[in-house]
Amino acid sequence: MAKxxxxxxxxxxxxxxRKETVSFLxxxxxxxxxxxxxxxxxxxxxx
Amino acid sequence: xxxxxxxxxxxxxDYVAGNEDALAKLIKRHESKIYGFIYSKIPDxxxxxxxxxxxxxxxxxxxxxxxxxxxxxxxxxxxxxxxNLVVDHYRKTKKMPMFRETEEFSIFSIMSDDSLSIENKIxxxxxxxxxxxxxxxxxxxxxxxxxxxMYHDMSFKEISESTGxxxxxxxxxxxxxxxxxxxxxxxxxxxxxN
Numbered sequence: 001m002a003k004x005x006x007x008x009x010x011x012x013x014x015x016x017x018r019k020e021t022v023s024f025l026x027x028x029x030x031x032x033x034x035x036x037x038x039x040x041x042x043x044x045x046x047x
Numbered sequence: 048x049x050x051x052x053x054x055x056x057x058x059x060x061d062y063v064a065g066n067e068d069a070l071a072k073l074i075k076r077h078e079s080k081i082y083g084f085i086y087s088k089i090p091d092x093x094x095x096x097x098x099x100x101x102x103x104x105x106x107x108x109x110x111x112x113x114x115x116x117x118x119x120x121x122x123x124x125x126x127x128x129x130x131n132l133v134v135d136h137y138r139k140t141k142k143m144p145m146f147r148e149t150e151e152f153s154i155f156s157i158m159s160d161d162s163l164s165i166e167n168k169i170x171x172x173x174x175x176x177x178x179x180x181x182x183x184x185x186x187x188x189x190x191x192x193x194x195x196x197m198y199h200d201m202s203f204k205e206i207s208e209s210t211g212x213x214x215x216x217x218x219x220x221x222x223x224x225x226x227x228x229x230x231x232x233x234x235x236x237x238x239x240x241n
Contacts, residue, residue, distance in 0.1 A: 015083040017099045022074055025103045029070050034111040041112055 055121035063110055074103065077122055081129055088133045098136060102129040174239050181231055189224035192217050 033044040053061075055073065062069035081102065086095045105128050109115050115124075163171060182190055191210060195201045203221075207214045232239065 015079050015086055017078055017082050018096050021096050021100050022071075022078065025074065025100060025107070026067065026071055028104065029107045029111075030067050032107060032111060034108065036112060043108075 059110065059115065059121055063113065063115070070107070073121070077125065080122065081125055084126060085129050085133060088130075089136060094136065098129060098132045101132050105132075177237060178239060181228055181237075184231065185224055185227055189220045189227065192220040193224040196221055 028045075031045045033046065035042045035044070053072075055076070058069040058073050062073070078099075082095060082099050085098045085102075086092070089095055089098065102125060106125055182193060185193065188210075192206055195206045195209070196203070201209070203214050203217050206217045210217065212220075231237075
């Protein structure tokens with residue numbers, strides 16, 4: 001019987017983050033506002 | 048219909064200008080490369096998701112605060128952020144190694160309850176009482192130094208100041224006090240162990 005000597009690649013082609021992770025990032029981005037005043041940075045998260 | 052793909056630099060510009068869809072496109076375009084890269088370093092889906100999320104949180108914060116200045120090199124920049132987070136992850140886990148309970152290894156073999164049992168408490172109190180009696184037998188000058196050092200936790204400098212002798216004298220008295228205690232203990236074969 002033929003043997004497969006090649007190692008299975010750890011990274012498969014369909015590697016994708018969870019849908020929830022991406023959706024969290026998009027919501028986070030929408031909610032986040034950053035304002036710079038002088039040398040200070042203020043971050044706001046709106047609901 | 049021809050599907051024109053905007054370059055990363057344009058999408059970054061759009062996103063900085065307030066177009067949130069541009070971020071969704073950027074994530075969709077590069078998610079498998081970045082996720083795969085992290086997974087190749089840490090083969091754990093949950094941790095990879097966490098690091099992917101942290102990577103983009105940094106990306107979002109940098110872009111929104113107008114601190115990004117690497118136009119045309121979006122993917123290598125994001126990869127570098129994720130690489131740094133992977134290194135941080137390994138640093139943290141090296142400091143706090145995770146132990147799993149197996150048949151050969153029990154966590155309780157390296158963890159123990161340090162508090163004394165009732166019996167050991169009684170023994171410990173007895174030892175302390177015996178030791179105090181022995182200390183009372185020492186000459187006054189030696190007893191004074193020993194009590195200040197061991198029970199009042201004073202430094203030899205403080206002892207020398209409060210007793211009015213030099214540090215060397217205080218050190219000598221401490222040495223003689225310990226020698227005398229050992230002598231008495233040996234002579235009477237007293238067992239002071241817990």
